[in-house]
Structures are given as C-alpha cells and as structure tokens.
Amino acid sequence: MLKRNRRTLGETLFDRFNVLGMLIICFLTLYPVWYVLINSLNDGKDAMSGGNIYWIPRMFSIENYTAVFENAGIMTAMGITVAKTLVGTVLHVFFTAMVAYAFSRRELIGRNVYMMIGTITMFFGGGLIPTYMWYRDLGLLNDFFVYIWPALFSFFDLIIFLAFFREIPDGLEEAAKIDGANDFKIFYSVVLPVSMPVVATIALFHGVYQWNDYFTAVIFTTDEALQPIQTFLYKVIAQSSSTQIIGNMSGGAITRRVTGQSIKMATMVITTLPIVLAYPFLQRYFVKGLMIGSLKG
Amino acid sequence: MSANLSAEASAQAAPAPKKNRKLLVRLANQKYLQAMALLGIAWMIIFNYIPMYGIMLAFKEYIGIGDPANAPWAGWTHFQAIWEDEQMLDVVKNTLGISFLKLVIGFPIPIVFALFLNELRSLKFNRIVQTISYLPHFLSWVILGGILITFLSDVGIVNDILMALHLIDEPITYLAEPEYFWTIAVGSDIWKEFGWNAIIYIAAIASISPELYEAATIDGAGRFQKMRFVTLPSIRGTISILFILSVGALLNSNFDQIMVLKNQVNETTSQVIDTYVYQVGISQGRFSYSTAVGLVKSVIALILLLFANSVTKRLNQSSLF
Numbered sequence: 001m002l003k004r005n006r007r008t009l010g011e012t013l014f015d016r017f018n019v020l021g022m023l024i025i026c027f028l029t030l031y032p033v034w035y036v037l038i039n040s041l042n043d044g045k046d047a048m049s050g051g052n053i054y055w056i057p058r059m060f061s062i063e064n065y066t067a068v069f070e071n072a073g074i075m076t077a078m079g080i081t082v083a084k085t086l087v088g089t090v091l092h093v094f095f096t097a098m099v100a101y102a103f104s105r106r107e108l109i110g111r112n113v114y115m116m117i118g119t120i121t122m123f124f125g126g127g128l129i130p131t132y133m134w135y136r137d138l139g140l141l142n143d144f145f146v147y148i149w150p151a152l153f154s155f156f157d158l159i160i161f162l163a164f165f166r167e168i169p170d171g172l173e174e175a176a177k178i179d180g181a182n183d184f185k186i187f188y189s190v191v192l193p194v195s196m197p198v199v200a201t202i203a204l205f206h207g208v209y210q211w212n213d214y215f216t217a218v219i220f221t222t223d224e225a226l227q228p229i230q231t232f233l234y235k236v237i238a239q240s241s242s243t244q245i246i247g248n249m250s251g252g253a254i255t256r257r258v259t260g261q262s263i264k265m266a267t268m269v270i271t272t273l274p275i276v277l278a279y280p281f282l283q284r285y286f287v288k289g290l291m292i293g294s295l296k297g
Numbered sequence: 298m299s300a301n302l303s304a305e306a307s308a309q310a311a312p313a314p315k316k317n318r319k320l321l322v323r324l325a326n327q328k329y330l331q332a333m334a335l336l337g338i339a340w341m342i343i344f345n346y347i348p349m350y351g352i353m354l355a356f357k358e359y360i361g362i363g364d365p366a367n368a369p370w371a372g373w374t375h376f377q378a379i380w381e382d383e384q385m386l387d388v389v390k391n392t393l394g395i396s397f398l399k400l401v402i403g404f405p406i407p408i409v410f411a412l413f414l415n416e417l418r419s420l421k422f423n424r425i426v427q428t429i430s431y432l433p434h435f436l437s438w439v440i441l442g443g444i445l446i447t448f449l450s451d452v453g454i455v456n457d458i459l460m461a462l463h464l465i466d467e468p469i470t471y472l473a474e475p476e477y478f479w480t481i482a483v484g485s486d487i488w489k490e491f492g493w494n495a496i497i498y499i500a501a502i503a504s505i506s507p508e509l510y511e512a513a514t515i516d517g518a519g520r521f522q523k524m525r526f527v528t529l530p531s532i533r534g535t536i537s538i539l540f541i542l543s544v545g546a547l548l549n550s551n552f553d554q555i556m557v558l559k560n561q562v563n564e565t566t567s568q569v570i571d572t573y574v575y576q577v578g579i580s581q582g583r584f585s586y587s588t589a590v591g592l593v594k595s596v597i598a599l600i601l602l603l604f605a606n607s608v609t610k611r612l613n614q615s616s617l618f
Contacts, residue, residue, distance in 0.1 A: 014520065018413055019422070025410075026429045029492070032444045033432070035454070052454055099337030102330050109324060114334055121341055123545075124599060126348025127591035128571075129578040133365060134348050153340045183329035212437035215553060219579060230439045237443040238557050261447075268440050275435050282435065283428060 033272075040064055040269045044262030064266035067258045073224075074232065074267060081228040081271075084147040085210040092206045093199055095152050100161035101187045118155040128219070135220055146220045147228075151210070157202050164198040165191065201285045204278065211275065229271050236264055355589035361582055368585075375589035384568070385590075391479075392569040395555075396547045398483045404543055406491045408536065411498035412524055427499065430492025438489075442557030445485055446472060472558060475566040482567070486554060497539065501532040537609045545602030548594050570594050 035054075039047055043059035050058060068074055102108060103115065126134075140146040168191060176186045192199065214230035221227060227235075324331060351365065355375055359368040379385055410430070417423045433441065448454050449471040456468040471477045505528065513523050550569040559567040568576075570590065578587030 011520065014416075015418060018416055021413065022417065022422070022426045026426055028488070029429050029433060032441075032448070033436075035448075036440075036444060052452070052457055054454070095336070095340075098333050099340075102334035102337070105327075105330055107323075107327060108330055108334060109320070109327065110331075110334075114338060117338060117341060121345040123602065124349070124595060125345060126351050127588060127595060128574050129584050129588040129591060130351025130354055131348040132579060133354070133584065134351055150344050153337060153344070155341070158337070183327065184333060187333070208435055212435075212439075214437065214439050215556070218556075219575070230437055233443065234439045234557065237439060237446060238560070264443065268443055272436060272440055276432075279432065279435065 036265050036268050036272075040262065040265035042262070043257050044259040045257045047262055048259050061257065063256065064258055064262045065270070067256065067263050068266045068270060071263075074229070076225060077227055077229040077232040078270075080144075080226060081211060081230065084144070084228060085207055088148050088151055088210040089203050089207045091148060091152055092154070092157075093203045096154060096157045096202065097161050097192060097195070097199065098184075098187055099153065100158040101165055101191055102183070103158065104162050104165035105183075118158065121155050132219065140220065142221050142223045142226065144226060147210070147213075147216055150216075151206070154206075157206070160202065161195075161198055164195055168194060197285065200281075204282045204285055207278070208275065208282070229267070233264075233267060233271060236260075236267075352588060352592055354585050355592045357585055359585045361584055371585060375586050376593070378586060379590060379593065384573070387565055388568050388570055388573045391566055392548060392550045392571075395479055395482050395550050395569065398479060399486055400543055400547065402483060403487045403490070403494075404540065406487060407494035408498055408532075410491055411495040411502055412528060414495070414499060415502050415528065416520065416524075427492070427496075431496065432492070433489045434493035436489075438551075438553040438557050441485065441489060442554070445481065445558065449481065472560060473562045475563045478558070478563045478566040482551075482554065482558060485558075486551060494539075497535060498532055501535040502528055505531045537612075541602065541605045541609055544605035545598060547601055548598045 038055070038057050039053055041060060041062065041064075042053055042057040043061040044064060046059040047053055103111065103118075105111075108114070125131075135141055135146060135150070140149065172190055172194065173186050176190045181189070212230060214228065214234045217227045217231040218234065354365050354368075356371055356373075357365060357368040358371045359365050414423055414426060417426070450456075451468040451470045455471065456465070459465045460468065469477075471481060509527050509531070510523060513527050518526065548570060550571060552571045552575075555567060555569055555572050556575075559572060571594075574587045574591045574594075577583050577590070
C-alpha cells in the first residue's frame with residue numbers, strides 16, 4: 001500500500017472520531033462484565049444497602065466466593081458442566097471428524113446421497129415436541145447422556161471438516177495404505193494428527209456450546225442432580241428464586257454478610273471465568289476455522 | 298486408490314454383465330469407509346429423521362401416553378385451532394416484530410462496524426477492538442440475562458443514569474413493563490453479536506486486492522468513495538449469503554435469549570412461537586397442538602429461505618443454491 005504523507009483536515013478529524021467511536025464501543029462491551037466482577041468482590045450486605053457500585057469495590061470481600069464454594073448445589077452443578085463439556089467435546093469432535101473423513105473420500109459409494117441426507121437436516125427438523133417424545137422413548141429424559149448423544153454430531157461442523165480434509169495431499173494416505181492400514185486406521189493415525197487446526201476450532205466451538213447450554217437441561221431433565229451450572233443460574237436469575245442459593249447454604253445466610261444477589265454475581269464470575277481463560281486460544285483458532293468453512297466450503 | 302485398482306482389475310477379469318458383482322467388490326474394499334459414513338447416517342436417522350417422522354403428532358390426538366403411531370387421527374383440527382387461538386396473534390406479532398427489528402437494525406451494524414474498523418490506521422488497535430467486540434458472543438444468555446436484569450431493575454444502573462440526567466422522574470422496572478421488551482431483546486442481541494457477525498465481513502474485506510484501492514487513489518477517490526465504490530461492492534456476495542440465512546431464520550426468535558428475559562408480567566410482548574410451543578407443549582402437555590404450531594413455523598421458515606434465496610439470486614447472482 002502507498003503511504004500518504006499529507007492528510008487533509010477532514011481525514012484527521014475522521015480518524016479521531018473513528019478512534020473515539022471504537023473506544024466507546026469497547027467500553028460498552030467490557031463494562032457490564034467489569035460491573036459483575038466488582039460487585040462479586042464487594043461485601044454483599046453493603047452492596048445492597050449502600051447504593052450501586054460503579055467502578056471499584058467499595059468494601060472489598062471474597063466472602064461471596066467462599067459462600068459459593070461451600071454451596072453443595074452449586075458445586076454439583078459445576079461438576080456436571082465440566083463433565084458434559086469434556087465428554088461431549090471429545091466425542092463430538094472424534095465422531096464428526098470420522099464421518100467427515102469418510103464423506104471426504106471421492107471413491108465413497110453413495111457419497112452424493114449421504115450428502116443430500118445431511119444437507120436436508122440443516123434446513124428442516126422435527127421440532128421440539130416430537131424430539132421430546134422420541135427422547136422419552138429412548139430413555140434419554142433425566143439421563144446424563146441427553147447432553148452427549150444428541151450433540152454427538154453436527155452436519156454444519158462436518159462441512160468445516162470436509163473443506164479441511166480435501167486440502168490434505170493424497171500422498172499421505174497412499175503411504176499408509178501401502179503399509180496395509182485400513183481406512184479407520186488412516187483416519188486416526190494419519191489424517192487426524194495433521195488436522196489439528198480444524199480439530200481445535202471445532203473442539204473450542206463445541207466446548208463453548210456445551211459449557212453455555214442451559215436449555216437442554218431445562219427441557220429434558222427434572223432431576224436437580226443433573227442440572228449444569230448454567231441451568232442452575234437460569235433458575236436463580238429468570239425465576240428469581242434466590243432462596244435456592246441462600247437456602248442451600250451451610251451455616252445460614254443471616255449471620256453472614258452475603259446476599260442472594262452477591263452470591264449470584266460470584267457464581268456468574270466463576271461460570272464465565274473458564275470461557276475468558278480459554279479466550280486467547282479460541283481467538284487464535286476460530287477465525288481460521290470460520291474461514292475454512294465459509295470461503296472454501 | 299489401491300482399493301480402486303484392485304476393483305478395476307477384478308472387473309476386467311469378469312465379463313460385462315456382472316456389474317453388481319463389481320459394485321460388491323468395491324463395497325467390500327471400502328467396508329471401513331462405509332462403516333464410518335453409515336455411523337453418521339445412523340445418527341442423522343435417529344436424531345434428525347425420526348423426530349421428523351414424529352411430526353405426524355400434529356395430525357393426531359395424542360395425550361402423551363403410549364406409542365404416538367397408535368393415537369387416533371385428528372385431521373386438520375389442530376391447524377384450525379391455531380386460527381382460533383386468541384394468544385396466537387400476540388405470539389406471531391412478537392416473533393415477527395422482534396425478528397424483523399433484529400434484521401433491519403442488527404444486519405447492517407456489523408457491516409458498518411467492519412467498514413469503519415478497516416479505516417483504523419493502527420493495526421494493533423484494530424486487533425484489540427476486534428478482540429473485545431466479540432467477547433460477548435462467548436458468554437451465555439444466562440449470564441447476559443442476569444446482567445440485564447440487574448442493570449434494568451428499579452434500582453439498577455440504567456435508572457441511575459436516566460434519573461441523574463433528569464430524563465425520567467420515577468425509576469422504571471423495565472422488564473416488568475411490556476412496552477420495553479422488544480427494545481431490550483433487539484438491543485441486547487445486537488450488543489452480544491455485532492462483533493462476532495462482523496468477523497466474516499472483516500475477513501472478506503481483508504481479501505480485497507490492495508491494487509483496487511491503489512487504482513482508486515490514483516483516480517482521486519477519497520475515503521468514503523473508496524468505502525462506497527471498492528469495499529462495499531467487493532463484499533456484496535458475502536452480504537447476500539448472510540442476508541439469505543438471516544431471512545431464513547426470521548421465525549427463530551432466539552429461544553435462549555427470550556427464555557431468560559421473559560417473565561409473567563411482560564408476557565404479552567415477550568411470548569414468541571418457540572417459547573409458546575415449549576409452554577403449551579411441555580408445561581401444559583398439549584403435545585399434538587404444539588407440534589402443529591411448530592410445524593407451521595418450520596414450513597413458513599423454509600418458504601422464507603427459498604424466497605430470499607431466489608430474490609437475491611435474481612438481484613446479484615449469489616445464492617445458497
């Protein structure tokens with residue numbers, strides 16, 4: 001690009017306003033998250049009685065966090081979330097990649113029909129009630145695996161994998177074939193290891209989905225021992241049942257300086273923290289992954 | 298490849314009529330590949346196609362016990378009931394209203410954001426703004442809902458600001474007033490997704506050849522002219538495809554979001570088709586009726602998608618299919 005040395009007044013003004021606008025956008029995006037963080041680090045009773053806290057904690061305290069970690073209900077829910085995210089993501093990535101690899105091979109008999117079967121699923125589905133009835137018949141209601149099996153595969157993710165697998169040079173697979181490896185072995189010992197960028201992309205996307213999904217549990221489970229942390233929070237937030245948070249607490253809330261609201265804030269921070277920590281990794285991969293899927297596919 | 302070779306070799310040995318045999322040999326040679334593909338097909342049958350078959354519930358009188366296939370037929374009565382359902386008018390109005398506003402206001406914002414981001418001179422600042430802008434996409438609606446409910450409550454920060462500016466005299470509990478719901482739903486959705494939705498445009502802009510800009514500079518084009526005559530036309534194809542997809546999703550009014558923000562007080566403006574199906578179907582147990590509502594929705598959504606596809610195809614030759 002040519003570097004221009006002279007700028008007109010109009011251009012300079014435009015630049016200034018553009019930067020200013022962007023700074024405002026950044027502030028509007030970050031502030032709500034900051035607000036939750038400072039309120040979670042403030043004494044609960046003080047936050048309730050002393051007016052809103054805008055910039056920094058007024059009465060610094062980590063008691064909200066200790067209260068969260070002592071709450072058995074919250075800890076169980078956290079465990080469910082971690083379990084479903086780990087198990088769900090590993091299985092989703094492996095299974096979807098495996099099917100995608102088979103679909104990517106030109107000699108696969110029936111390939112066009114298979115692709116058609118998959119494409120239809122992207123535009124039409126059975127809807128909530130038939131799905132609910134079918135899961136009931138399958139015995140998936142109130143079962144941990146309702147988080148796993150229905151999320152095992154995604155045709156959309158398959159397309160992203162497909163675009164990546166097509167770029168792998170044939171030579172790699174040929175060599176393994178000559179060594180007598182079967183197609184499944186080629187998939188997991190040759191293709192998968194060289195596909196780490198796309199595997200990471202899909203894993204991170206699906207991990208975020210599993211972590212954030214609260215609705216599967218709302219619809220398909222009634223057993224509270226199975227509810228993930230997001231569902232727990234949903235019940236506290238949307239149905240404003242802060243009694244659930246306080247009621248579960250050992251030692252009783254009255255003697256302590258926490259409130260339903262302050263514990264909610266701390267739980268929100270703990271729930272969001274893993275996403276924020278994974279963010280630098282997410283960042284690195286998802287733009288690349290999205291491009292593979294949208295531009296080439 | 299070697300599988301193909303051996304298949305061809307055996308085919309040459311066999312006479313022409315034995316085509317079936319040749320196919321069988323090829324299948325046998327790719328049995329692992331077929332098994333891998335068919336596992337995927339089996340999953341799709343179980344989790345996509347069998348629920349589609351369950352749509353017949355909409356034409357039956359099913360009360361939730363036993364095999365739906367054995368329930369008595371109801372014909373079109375559930376579809377007639379949709380017409381007579383008094384709540385349906387509000388539900389459809391809210392679904393279309395919220396989605397339409399999200400489309401009209403929310404669709405151009407990422408494009409404008411990407412265009413202006415592209416004009417930033419510092420690449421580092423550009424990166425930082427981008428990174429911050431798509432952070433909310435990764436937060437769940439439960440968390441954002443919790444933040445919104447806190448901010449918009451009668452003692453929340455929004456009331457603090459508006460009272461301090463003397464724009465209002467009394468604090469307002471925004472989520473308890475039906476008149477504010479559409480604004481809240483549309484605004485918060487845009488806030489969450491504008492940065493994320495801009496990524497695809499940012500990438501499309503990045504792939505425009507710098508020579509085009511140089512040529513425009515030589516021709517004396519200013520900044521806005523370059524935006525208007527180089528950048529925008531270059532990403533027209535991307536805009537079309539995303540527009541088709543958005544129109545196809547008009548009736549999907551973001552379940553996750555509405556469920557968090559909806560409450561009994563604002564229900565007249567917050568109940569949308571998806572939440573209504575959930576409420577009537579799963580909470581009230583009217584399975585057949587809610588399946589019918591869901592089916593009408595899917596069919597209209599499909600028609601909208603095909604319609605948008607054909608319109609953009611005619612306008613500028615880029616389309617989904």
